[in-house]
Amino acid sequence: xxxxxxxxxxxxxxxxxxxxxxxxxxxxxxxxxxxxxxxxxxxxxxxxxxxxxxxxxxxxxxxxxxxxxxxxxxxxxxxxxxxxxxxxxxxxxxxxxxxxxxxxxxxxxxxxxxxxxxxxxxxxxxxxxxxxxxxxxxxxxxxxxxxxxxxxxxxxxxxxxxxxxxxxxxxxxxxxxxxxxxxxxxxxxxxxxxxxxxxxxxxxxxxxxxxxxxxxxxxxxxxxxxxxxxxxxxxxxxxxxxxxxxxxxxxxxxxxxxxxxxxxxxxxxxxxxxxxxxxxxxxxxxxxxxxxxxxxxxxxxxxxxxxxxxxxxxxxxxxxxxxxxxxxxxxxxxxxxxxxxxxxxxxxxxxxxxxxxxxxxxxxxxxxxxxxx
Numbered sequence: 001x002x003x004x005x006x007x008x009x010x011x012x013x014x015x016x017x018x019x020x021x022x023x024x025x026x027x028x029x030x031x032x033x034x035x036x037x038x039x040x041x042x043x044x045x046x047x048x049x050x051x052x053x054x055x056x057x058x059x060x061x062x063x064x065x066x067x068x069x070x071x072x073x074x075x076x077x078x079x080x081x082x083x084x085x086x087x088x089x090x091x092x093x094x095x096x097x098x099x100x101x102x103x104x105x106x107x108x109x110x111x112x113x114x115x116x117x118x119x120x121x122x123x124x125x126x127x128x129x130x131x132x133x134x135x136x137x138x139x140x141x142x143x144x145x146x147x148x149x150x151x152x153x154x155x156x157x158x159x160x161x162x163x164x165x166x167x168x169x170x171x172x173x174x175x176x177x178x179x180x181x182x183x184x185x186x187x188x189x190x191x192x193x194x195x196x197x198x199x200x201x202x203x204x205x206x207x208x209x210x211x212x213x214x215x216x217x218x219x220x221x222x223x224x225x226x227x228x229x230x231x232x233x234x235x236x237x238x239x240x241x242x243x244x245x246x247x248x249x250x251x252x253x254x255x256x257x258x259x260x261x262x263x264x265x266x267x268x269x270x271x272x273x274x275x276x277x278x279x280x281x282x283x284x285x286x287x288x289x290x291x292x293x294x295x296x297x298x299x300x301x302x303x304x305x306x307x308x309x310x311x312x313x314x315x316x317x318x319x320x321x322x323x324x325x326x327x328x329x330x331x332x333x334x335x336x337x338x339x340x341x342x343x344x345x346x347x348x349x350x351x352x353x354x355x356x357x358x359x360x361x362x363x364x365x366x367x368x369x370x371x372x373x
Contacts, residue, residue, distance in 0.1 A: 132162070308331065
């Protein structure tokens with residue numbers, strides 16, 4: 001597995017520095033070393049989010065933990081919420097809203113189609129919502145939603161907005177302070193190139209005030225932004241035992257992001273996205289995401305039904321490159337390539353060469369592949 005290049009939509013390959021951070025002696029969560037490390041990690045997270053005005057949280061959990069935290073912290077039983085959906089993770093967000101008692105409405109744009117600000121504006125005029133949930137990049141469909149425009153519509157309507165940026169932050173431009181969203185969350189294992197197991201959340205002062213004025217208390221001990229807020233200021237306070245080695249690795253990953261420069265990292269991911277898309281076009285294959293809304297962190301494309309599995313298995317067995325198939329009903333006819341983290345264009349180019357060779361081997365001659373969609 002050490003020689004396998006992970007081009008799945010997370011987790012991604014780790015740098016030597018990040019791996020070594022996890023390989024040292026077990027770091028206790030009580031003591032000066034952890035306190036100092038944790039404070040630095042929170043500061044580095046602020047840098048990545050470009051969050052100087054809001055609250056910044058870092059704690060143990062998956063991207064789904066961040067998702068559920070945003071729902072539990074903002075939504076009370078009976079609140080009317082709206083979820084914009086164009087892939088699997090929008091559906092998960094809607095599910096969580098329902099689980100936690102919301103009157104959960106949704107707009108289904110369809111897999112591959114970006115959320116439309118005009119459609120959102122009309123919906124917000126028709127009904128009064130407390131929170132709108134938006135996916136930045138849906139990992140299942142590789143759609144990049146127009147988040148600034150969508151958040152702007154929410155702000156105009158006086159509605160709180162939550163952005164699931166798990167597959168975006170570190171790879172797609174996002175400036176939390178300028179964006180105006182109320183909660184944005186991500187996870188450690190994608191474009192930030194950390195190990196799985198840490199969630200990073202930014203919350204606006206408006207969101208914090210909204211939580212503090214809730215009539216009903218937040219119905220969670222762990223997934224509760226108000227409980228985590230004081231821990232960020234004083235990690236000596238105890239809420240739950242953190243995954244210390246994972247957070248050590250995250251700090252190293254965030255230091256690497258800072259060293260590269262966040263804008264330079266965005267530019268590199270743009271090159272990775274363009275390179276991937278150019279190869280897929282050359283192969284004559286069709287993208288899952290509509291033109292103009294294709295992410296620079298993950299790309300999905302259609303292959304003849306039944307061929308996704310053989311492509312995936314042959315590429316890994318013969319070339320030590322792992323890609324992902326589609327989710328659920330798309331598993332046999334979609335390939336998803338995660339191109340983020342520490343990945344360099346020359347490495348990606350070689351992996352795409354290998355994929356082209358595999359398709360030739362399987363009788364899917366690049367440039368002459370017919371896919372009925």
